[in-house]
Amino acid sequence: xxxxxxxxxxxxxxxxxxxxxxxxxxxxxxxxxxxxxxxxxxxxxxxxxxxxxxxxxxxxxxxxxxxxxxxxxxxxxxxxxxxxxxxxxxxxxxxxxxxxxxxxxxxxxxxxxxxxxxxxxxxxxxxxxxxxxxxxxxxxxxxxxxxxxxxxxxxxxxxxxxxxxxxxxxxxxxxxxxxxxxxxxxxxxxxxxxxxxxxxxxxxxxxxxxxxxxxxxxxxxxxxxxxxxxxxxxxxxxxxxxxxxxxxxxxxxxxxxxxxxxxxxxxxxxxxxxxxxxxxxxxxxxxxxxxxxxxxxxxxxxxxxxxxxxxxxxxxxxxxxxxxxxxxx
Numbered sequence: 001x002x003x004x005x006x007x008x009x010x011x012x013x014x015x016x017x018x019x020x021x022x023x024x025x026x027x028x029x030x031x032x033x034x035x036x037x038x039x040x041x042x043x044x045x046x047x048x049x050x051x052x053x054x055x056x057x058x059x060x061x062x063x064x065x066x067x068x069x070x071x072x073x074x075x076x077x078x079x080x081x082x083x084x085x086x087x088x089x090x091x092x093x094x095x096x097x098x099x100x101x102x103x104x105x106x107x108x109x110x111x112x113x114x115x116x117x118x119x120x121x122x123x124x125x126x127x128x129x130x131x132x133x134x135x136x137x138x139x140x141x142x143x144x145x146x147x148x149x150x151x152x153x154x155x156x157x158x159x160x161x162x163x164x165x166x167x168x169x170x171x172x173x174x175x176x177x178x179x180x181x182x183x184x185x186x187x188x189x190x191x192x193x194x195x196x197x198x199x200x201x202x203x204x205x206x207x208x209x210x211x212x213x214x215x216x217x218x219x220x221x222x223x224x225x226x227x228x229x230x231x232x233x234x235x236x237x238x239x240x241x242x243x244x245x246x247x248x249x250x251x252x253x254x255x256x257x258x259x260x261x262x263x264x265x266x267x268x269x270x271x272x273x274x275x276x277x278x279x280x281x282x283x284x285x286x287x288x289x290x291x292x293x294x295x296x297x298x299x300x301x302x303x304x305x306x307x308x309x310x311x312x313x314x315x316x317x318x319x320x321x322x323x324x325x326x327x328x329x
Contacts, residue, residue, distance in 0.1 A: 001040065001229055003063045006098040006301075008269065009202070009228040009235075010057040010123055011042050018201040019044045022194075027084055031060075031073050038063050039073045043081050045088050050316050054085040056095040057123040070099075071108045078112050082309060091312040094304060096121035101300045114305040118320040121304045128270040128288065130296035132232070132261050139257070139295065147250060147293030154251035162248075162255045165210040166203060171196040173212060174222040177238035184241060195224065195236060202226050211256050213239070213248040221248045225256045232260030232268045234291075253294065273298050 001007055009015055016026050024044050031039040041060035046053055060077050062070060081093055094117055099105045132139065140148055154160050175192040182189035202208035207228050213221030221239035225232055234256060239249045260268050270291040274284040275298075306313070 001061060004061040005064070007061050007229060008058045008098070008123070008231075009226050009233055011040070011059045011061050012228055014201050014205070014207070014228075015057075016042050016044075018197060021197055021201070025088065027081065029077060029080055031076055038065065038069075039077070041077050041081070043084070043093075045085075045090060050319055051091045051312050052089055053316075054081055054088075054090050054093040055121060056081075056093065056097075057121055058096055058098050060097070067104055067108075070105075071111070074108060075112060078114075078307060082307065085309050091308070091310050091316055093307040093309065094121050095307070096123045096125065096304045097302045099302045101302050105302055109302070109305050112307070114307045117304040117306040118317055118324055119304070124272040124301075125303055126273045126298060126300040128273040128291045128296050128298055130257070130268040130270070130294055131266065132257060132268045133266050136258060136261070142295040144293040144295075150247035150250045151254050154247045157246065159216045160246060160248055160251065161214045162252050163210075163212045163214065164255070164259065165212060166206070166208075167210070168196055168200050168203060170210045170212065170222075171199060173219045174210070174224065174236065174238060177219070177222055177240060178236075180240065181238045190236075198235075199224060202228070209256075209259065211252050211259075213252040215243050215246060215248065220246075221252050223249075223252060223256060225259070227260060227263050227265060230264065230266050232256065232263070232265045234268070234270050249290070250293075257294070268296075270294075270296070273300075 001011065016028055019026050024046065026045070027043045029041050029043070030037045039060050039062040041056060044055045046055045060074065062073055065073065078093070085093055095114070134142070171192050174195060178189045199208055208224065208226050211223045211225060212219055220243040223237035224235050226235055234253070237249070257268050272284055273288050273291070274282045276285040276289050279285055306317070308314070
């Protein structure tokens with residue numbers, strides 16, 4: 001994985017352990033040549049109410065390969081995973097590949113009988129990343145003027161503090177904030193048990209921290225940041241609308257970026273992006289504008305792909321398409 005340029009912790013060995021802890025079956029597969037491993041994939045069997053399927057989040061992960069090599073690797077892995085999926089009664093394989101969104105990569109999946117999924121794979125298809133190798137002063141200068149100003153204003157406010165925590169029980173702080181956000185924005189939040197297990201999975205090796213923003217001692221913002229394979233991932237976050245005027249999430253984010261630098265990370269992944277101009281009503285439009293203020297650029301990957309394994313897939317696809325339309329996505 002260290003040799004793969006495009007990757008997230010959703011392909012890590014630790015994330016496989018996370019799924020096992022959730023009671024899921026997993027497969028870790030590799031493709032090799034004379035030089036050793038050239039590609040790996042983490043696949044998970046998901047037992048959903050609408051039917052079982054095989055999930056691949058942000059994989060397969062391939063060391064630099066030309067188009068023909070890439071196609072052969074994906075063909076081999078697809079065959080193996082299809083055999084496993086059928087033996088497990090899965091209706092389809094759902095894959096969110098971290099491959100550049102272009103016609104060549106789209107053709108590879110089309111040739112392998114994949115089609116664009118009606119729902120994404122609980123993982124982003126585009127994200128906003130920041131190169132954090134420059135100095136802190138250079139990073140500040142590269143920010144949007146308003147973002148830089150709000151960070152400095154929050155830093156001057158003695159009532160505001162940012163705390164770093166490695167305590168898994170602080171999930172309760174996040175839970176309370178996140179449930180309030182979910183109610184306000186009308187979405188279903190991850191269960192606290194899910195978030196806690198995620199935190200504890202990476203806490204074993206000191207690869208995760210809570211960042212908690214407080215105003216006069218009251219917890220008003222929190223985020224979970226994973227530090228893995230030279231990348232800092234801003235994966236979970238919530239804040240109280242009541243204290244929005246104090247811009248605490250801006251200072252919290254800056255402290256997380258600085259921590260990633262201290263740990264030797266070269267990239268900070270803000271986890272998820274949509275073009276706010278093209279999609280102003282998208283639920284991620286506001287958060288994306290916030291992320292863009294810190295500098296960086298967008299990365300767009302292939303749309304989530306489905307490979308049908310049985311006739312049941314078409315019923316599931318109809319159901320998911322209808323639900324997507326109902327939600328206005």
